Amino acid sequence: MSVPRPAAVVVLAAGEGTRMKSERPKVLHELCGRAMLDHVLTAARGLEPERLIVVIGHERERMREHLAATSPDALAVVQAEQRGTGHAVRTALEEIGTIGGTVLVTYGDTPMLRRETMARLLGVHAEEGNAVTVLTAEVPDPTGYGRIIRDPDGAVLEIVEHKDATPGQRAIREMNSGVYAFDGQLLADAIKRVGAANAQGEEYLTDVLAILRDDGHRVGAFVAADHVEVEGVNNRVQLAAARRVLNDRMLHEHMLAGVTVIDPASTWIDVDVELEADAVIHPGCQLHGRTTVAAGAQIGPATTLTDTEVGADAVVRNSVCEGARIGPQAQVGPYTYLRPGAVLMRKAKAGAHVEIKNSQVGEGAKVPHLSYVGDATIGAGANIGAATVFVNYDGVAKNHTTVGEHAFVGCDTMLIAPVTIGDGAHTAAGSTITNDVPPGAIAVARGRQRNIEGWVARKRAGTRSAEAALRASAAAPTADQQEKGT
Numbered sequence: 001m002s003v004p005r006p007a008a009v010v011v012l013a014a015g016e017g018t019r020m021k022s023e024r025p026k027v028l029h030e031l032c033g034r035a036m037l038d039h040v041l042t043a044a045r046g047l048e049p050e051r052l053i054v055v056i057g058h059e060r061e062r063m064r065e066h067l068a069a070t071s072p073d074a075l076a077v078v079q080a081e082q083r084g085t086g087h088a089v090r091t092a093l094e095e096i097g098t099i100g101g102t103v104l105v106t107y108g109d110t111p112m113l114r115r116e117t118m119a120r121l122l123g124v125h126a127e128e129g130n131a132v133t134v135l136t137a138e139v140p141d142p143t144g145y146g147r148i149i150r151d152p153d154g155a156v157l158e159i160v161e162h163k164d165a166t167p168g169q170r171a172i173r174e175m176n177s178g179v180y181a182f183d184g185q186l187l188a189d190a191i192k193r194v195g196a197a198n199a200q201g202e203e204y205l206t207d208v209l210a211i212l213r214d215d216g217h218r219v220g221a222f223v224a225a226d227h228v229e230v231e232g233v234n235n236r237v238q239l240a241a242a243r244r245v246l247n248d249r250m251l252h253e254h255m256l257a258g259v260t261v262i263d264p265a266s267t268w269i270d271v272d273v274e275l276e277a278d279a280v281i282h283p284g285c286q287l288h289g290r291t292t293v294a295a296g297a298q299i300g301p302a303t304t305l306t307d308t309e310v311g312a313d314a315v316v317r318n319s320v321c322e323g324a325r326i327g328p329q330a331q332v333g334p335y336t337y338l339r340p341g342a343v344l345m346r347k348a349k350a351g352a353h354v355e356i357k358n359s360q361v362g363e364g365a366k367v368p369h370l371s372y373v374g375d376a377t378i379g380a381g382a383n384i385g386a387a388t389v390f391v392n393y394d395g396v397a398k399n400h401t402t403v404g405e406h407a408f409v410g411c412d413t414m415l416i417a418p419v420t421i422g423d424g425a426h427t428a429a430g431s432t433i434t435n436d437v438p439p440g441a442i443a444v445a446r447g448r449q450r451n452i453e454g455w456v457a458r459k460r461a462g463t464r465s466a467e468a469a470l471r472a473s474a475a476a477p478t479a480d481q482q483e484k485g486t
Contacts (some may be wrong), residue, residue: 003120009052057082057088084203102125109232136177147172270288276312280299322339330344342358365383368384381406382409402421426442
């Protein structure tokens, strides 16, 4: 079936969405890394329409700003008063003028509607030569929905609202989605004749179908393969359900493309995430933004990646990474925090309870555990001992630390930036380094140890420490016994 390019797609997004209980416009609530409206616009854009039109009303300035930032190709038309779907379409046509060709009308709160389904609707519309073709769906429970009444030839006679339906009509499971493909010329004429003589005093787009039918034109219908696609989102419960549907779709596609997802039920990804074949996603992971995971990489369990690049065969476990780059065969975690600007080169390691920000860890270099690395460059093959802190902030500015290739930083070292540890240099454990260390040197910056005998007995008499010390002293051999070997 050939799919004609629509002259326009009109997205109705003017409503307030009071059931969301939110200051944010309903269609701007996010799911899977994208606003609800943007899911709709992305699907519509896939049809390659000549014009993409969004009817806005509630919070119009906020809506304009969002469209300018995310969909500059969309024309915003303001519906100053929200007086029904028919009024919204009439408002758009009054501003733009008659649109020749096919006009597809859809809604900003139907993020699950696929491009493929809309394309099939357009194909049926063109093939049957309808004045209007309505997208319908067969639902398990049609209560509350308008029913599609067809003639023996399959054409749509009318749409009967649930409250007006007879018992026989209520048994019909085919419902109206509210998504239509119109002949643009006929729509422009019929929309002017839609009245508001109803309990709500609104102009309904469904009335256009009756007008066109009365004018002798054919009204057709196309049944969506999955009724879930046409469900709208009106509250947070439905938002969560839609998020689950979209997430499952994406995971399904990734798994068919060769990605292993151990537990899809506990794995969440955004629409712009890229996963290569043979990547493995373990349970409890969330992949957000423009995260990319290369072939052979192992992510999780219990890992959150945001705008993070993971190289081939890398391993990231029980960690949080934001705006980081993790090179091939690198290791991260468990319980590691990579902040923006963290870069791990090939085979680098950021081990347990390590935090890194705005720093590069060179090829094969290791920060194994319990350390903070900020504003630093660590050379290839270097080793950063446990409990090391790169002291980068002096209260005014962030300063840089450089650790050379194959340098060895001892445990519990404080590196007071700006400072440079030369290639192959060492620092003694427990040192506070304030000056540069030349290549191949060892820096020792700590006080000399001295033991004060008997201090606990004198200063902490009667404590458990003092009692333990006395017992140990009594059990220890005397000097004479040591000399005699007894």
